[in-house]
Amino acid sequence: MTSYADVAQSVISGDEDLVKEQVNSLLAAGESPLKIIDEGLIAGMNVVGVRFKAGDMYVPEVLMSARSMSTGVEIVKPLIAVADMKVKVKVVLGTVKGDLHDIGKNLVRIMMESSGLEVIDVGIDISPEKFMDAIREHNPDVLAMSALLTTTMANMKSTIDVLVEEGLRDKVKVIVGGAPVSQEFADTIGADGFAADAASASDLCKALVAK
Amino acid sequence: MASDLSIRILSTDEVEFLKEKIQTLLTTKGFKIEHPEVMEILKKAGAEVSESTGLVKLPKSLFEEALKQVPREFTLAGIDPKNDLKFPHPQGLFHTRTCTGGMFYPNESENGEYHHILIEEVAEWTRLVNSLENINFWSLPSTNPVGFPAETIDIHTLNTVLRNTTKHGWVQPYEADNIKYLIEMAAAVAGGKDKLRERPIISAICCSVPPLTYKYMDMNIIYECCKAGVPLQPCSLPAAGANVPITPSGIALMACAEVLAMILMAQIIAPGTPCVATPLLFEMDMLTTVTTQASMSTTMGRMMAMQLFSEGYGIPCHTYGTGTDSCTMDGQAGFEQASISHMVALAGASVLGGAGQIETAKAINPMQLIIDNDVFGLVKQLKGGSIVDEEAVDWADVIALAEHEGFVDKKHTFKHFRDGYRTKVFSRDSRTAWVGKGSKDIAARAKDQYQLIKGNYQPINLPKEVTEELDAIVKRADEELGKKN
Structure with missing residues (x-):
C-alpha cells in the first residue's frame, strides 16, 4: 500500500x-x-x-x-x-526590457511555484508598460524583475518609475534579482527587496507580503 | 624548449569534430536574428532566411566562402600608434584588456565597501589603464548615470575615456542606436570617418543571447561597424548548465558556434571586416544558481575555445585571461587569476581580457589592475619560452669553470639577468627587508604603486576642436536618446 x-x-x-x-x-x-x-x-x-x-x-x-x-x-x-486551492502570494515575474535572458527567471519561477506561490511569468524583454498591464490584470502581491546585464538593469528603475507615475507603487511589493544586481542597487532604485538567488526569492516574497 | 610555448587541450581529431559540429549547427539548424537590413543582405548572399521567425541557415558554400574572407592579420590601432595592437602578436605573445561592464568601484575609505562607479572615477581608472605597460586596451565600465540620462551611459563613459587614453579600446553600446554615436566620437578623435576606417582606434562588442539568438541591438552593432570599417569582437557569454551544456566541450561548442556565426555575418555584410573571436565563458553554480567565471571546467572550456579558433580556424581569439569569483583580493583570487591567465595564454589566446576585475566581473579595483599588470608580464615571459643552445646555457663559462667560481660577475649573467619580467608589486624581499618596508601584503604594495602612478601621471590633451566635437556629439545624444531631456 x-x-x-x-x-x-x-x-x-x-x-x-x-x-x-x-x-x-x-x-x-x-x-x-x-x-x-x-x-x-x-x-x-x-x-x-x-x-x-x-x-x-x-x-x-x-x-x-x-x-x-x-x-x-x-x-x-x-x-x-x-x-x-490555497494561494497565499501572487507574483508577476519577468526579465526587464532589452534583456532576453530567462534561465534565472525560470529558476525563480520554479522555486516559487514549488513553495506554493502563484506565479504569472510574463516572459523576457518586458517593457515597463507590459509590466503595468500584467499588474492591472492580475493584481499581484509582488512584482519580481530579473536582469542579467549591467546594460539592462537600469530598466528596473524605469519600471519602478512608471509604477509610481501610474499610481500602482503602493499596491505591489517590488523585488529585483540577477547577476549584476545587489542590495545597494535595489535600495538605490527604490525596490522593496533583493533576492541574491532563486532559492531566497520565495522567502523574500513571503516575508514582504507578511509585513 | 619552444619559443612560443603552448598547450593543446584538444587533439587534432577533436578540433575537427568541433568544427564539423559548428558547421552543422550554422548550416542545418541555423540561428535567429533580428535586423531587417542584415536579413536582406544575408538572403541576397544566398542564406536561407525566414522573415517571420528570423531563422537563418547558411548554405555550406556560403559558410565556407565567408570563412575564407575572415582576415587573419590586422591591426587594432592605438590612438597613439606606439600602442597599436598587431594580430597575430609579432612576438607570438598576446594582448590584454581591462574588465568590461564592471560597475562597482572601491570606496575611497578602503573599508572593503564599494559603490556604483562615477564618471570622475572612470577618468581616474582610464588614466591608470593608460599608465600600465602590460594592459594593452581599455573597455568601458558601467558608469552610474549621475547628471546625465541612463540611455547615454556608454556615450558619456566613452567621452571620458577618450580624454584620458592613448590606447585602443572596445566599446559596448547600451542601446541599438548608440553605436552610431560611439563610432562618430571615435571618428572625431581619429580625424574623421576615413581615418577611423584606416586606423580603427575602437572595436565593438556584439553579443549573442545563448543559445544561437542575436537581438536587434547586437545585429545593429555588426551592421553599423561593418559599414564604418570598425573591427568587431563578437562575444558569446553562455553559462554552462544554464543556457548551454554543462561540460567544457559543450560550452566551448556552443560559444564558438555563436561567435563564428557573428564573424561570418560580418564577412557577408563587409568582407574583410577584422574580427577577434571572443567566447567569454561562465558557469552556473548548481548550489547557489549564481553565475561564476573561475571554475576549472570553465577554464578548460576557454582553453578549448581558444585552441579551436587559433588552430582550427586561424582566427585571432580572446577570452577572460584573469578574473575571479572571489569578492575580494584574497588567496582564491590569486590562484584563480594565475590559473586562468597561464592556461588561456598557453592555449593560444590572442587577447587575455578582464584585467582589474573581481567578483565575477561585477567589480573593478585599481589595485587588482596593478596586480594583473604584473601577472600578464610574468605570463608573457612564460609564453615567450626560452632558448636552449650553447649560448643560453653559457657553455663557454661552464666548460672553463675553475674551482669555487661564481656566475654573478660573468658577462653572460650581465647579458641575461633582465630577460625575465621584473614585477612591480610582487615581493622578493627577505623577511627583514619586508618588515622594514611595513610588512605590506600585495594589495597594500599595489596601493603604493597606484599612488606613485597617480603622482607621475601626464594628462592627455586632445586638441580643442576634438573636445568640442565630442561635447557636441554627447549633447546631441542626450537630446536624441535621453528620455530625461
Whole structure:
C-alpha cells in the first residue's frame, strides 16, 4: 500500500514516473486529493527546500523534484474545488526590457511555484508598460524583475518609475534579482527587496507580503 | 624548449569534430536574428532566411566562402600608434584588456565597501589603464548615470575615456542606436570617418543571447561597424548548465558556434571586416544558481575555445585571461587569476581580457589592475619560452669553470639577468627587508604603486576642436536618446 510518505520520498528523489504511479494509486484507494498534495507532494518538496538551503541538494536535483511534484499536482488538481486551492502570494515575474535572458527567471519561477506561490511569468524583454498591464490584470502581491546585464538593469528603475507615475507603487511589493544586481542597487532604485538567488526569492516574497 | 610555448587541450581529431559540429549547427539548424537590413543582405548572399521567425541557415558554400574572407592579420590601432595592437602578436605573445561592464568601484575609505562607479572615477581608472605597460586596451565600465540620462551611459563613459587614453579600446553600446554615436566620437578623435576606417582606434562588442539568438541591438552593432570599417569582437557569454551544456566541450561548442556565426555575418555584410573571436565563458553554480567565471571546467572550456579558433580556424581569439569569483583580493583570487591567465595564454589566446576585475566581473579595483599588470608580464615571459643552445646555457663559462667560481660577475649573467619580467608589486624581499618596508601584503604594495602612478601621471590633451566635437556629439545624444531631456 502506497503512503503519503512514499510520495514525499519519490518527490525528494525526483522520480517523476514513480510519483505518477503512487499518486494514481492513492487516488484509486480513495485518498483525499488535498492530502496527497499537502502530505505527499508538498511535504516532499519542503524537505527538498531544507536540503537545498543546507547545501545538500543541487539545482538540477531540485528541478527534478519540482518537476515530479508538478506532475503529481496536475493529476490531482482537477479533483479539487477551486475554493480549496490555497494561494497565499501572487507574483508577476519577468526579465526587464532589452534583456532576453530567462534561465534565472525560470529558476525563480520554479522555486516559487514549488513553495506554493502563484506565479504569472510574463516572459523576457518586458517593457515597463507590459509590466503595468500584467499588474492591472492580475493584481499581484509582488512584482519580481530579473536582469542579467549591467546594460539592462537600469530598466528596473524605469519600471519602478512608471509604477509610481501610474499610481500602482503602493499596491505591489517590488523585488529585483540577477547577476549584476545587489542590495545597494535595489535600495538605490527604490525596490522593496533583493533576492541574491532563486532559492531566497520565495522567502523574500513571503516575508514582504507578511509585513 | 619552444619559443612560443603552448598547450593543446584538444587533439587534432577533436578540433575537427568541433568544427564539423559548428558547421552543422550554422548550416542545418541555423540561428535567429533580428535586423531587417542584415536579413536582406544575408538572403541576397544566398542564406536561407525566414522573415517571420528570423531563422537563418547558411548554405555550406556560403559558410565556407565567408570563412575564407575572415582576415587573419590586422591591426587594432592605438590612438597613439606606439600602442597599436598587431594580430597575430609579432612576438607570438598576446594582448590584454581591462574588465568590461564592471560597475562597482572601491570606496575611497578602503573599508572593503564599494559603490556604483562615477564618471570622475572612470577618468581616474582610464588614466591608470593608460599608465600600465602590460594592459594593452581599455573597455568601458558601467558608469552610474549621475547628471546625465541612463540611455547615454556608454556615450558619456566613452567621452571620458577618450580624454584620458592613448590606447585602443572596445566599446559596448547600451542601446541599438548608440553605436552610431560611439563610432562618430571615435571618428572625431581619429580625424574623421576615413581615418577611423584606416586606423580603427575602437572595436565593438556584439553579443549573442545563448543559445544561437542575436537581438536587434547586437545585429545593429555588426551592421553599423561593418559599414564604418570598425573591427568587431563578437562575444558569446553562455553559462554552462544554464543556457548551454554543462561540460567544457559543450560550452566551448556552443560559444564558438555563436561567435563564428557573428564573424561570418560580418564577412557577408563587409568582407574583410577584422574580427577577434571572443567566447567569454561562465558557469552556473548548481548550489547557489549564481553565475561564476573561475571554475576549472570553465577554464578548460576557454582553453578549448581558444585552441579551436587559433588552430582550427586561424582566427585571432580572446577570452577572460584573469578574473575571479572571489569578492575580494584574497588567496582564491590569486590562484584563480594565475590559473586562468597561464592556461588561456598557453592555449593560444590572442587577447587575455578582464584585467582589474573581481567578483565575477561585477567589480573593478585599481589595485587588482596593478596586480594583473604584473601577472600578464610574468605570463608573457612564460609564453615567450626560452632558448636552449650553447649560448643560453653559457657553455663557454661552464666548460672553463675553475674551482669555487661564481656566475654573478660573468658577462653572460650581465647579458641575461633582465630577460625575465621584473614585477612591480610582487615581493622578493627577505623577511627583514619586508618588515622594514611595513610588512605590506600585495594589495597594500599595489596601493603604493597606484599612488606613485597617480603622482607621475601626464594628462592627455586632445586638441580643442576634438573636445568640442565630442561635447557636441554627447549633447546631441542626450537630446536624441535621453528620455530625461
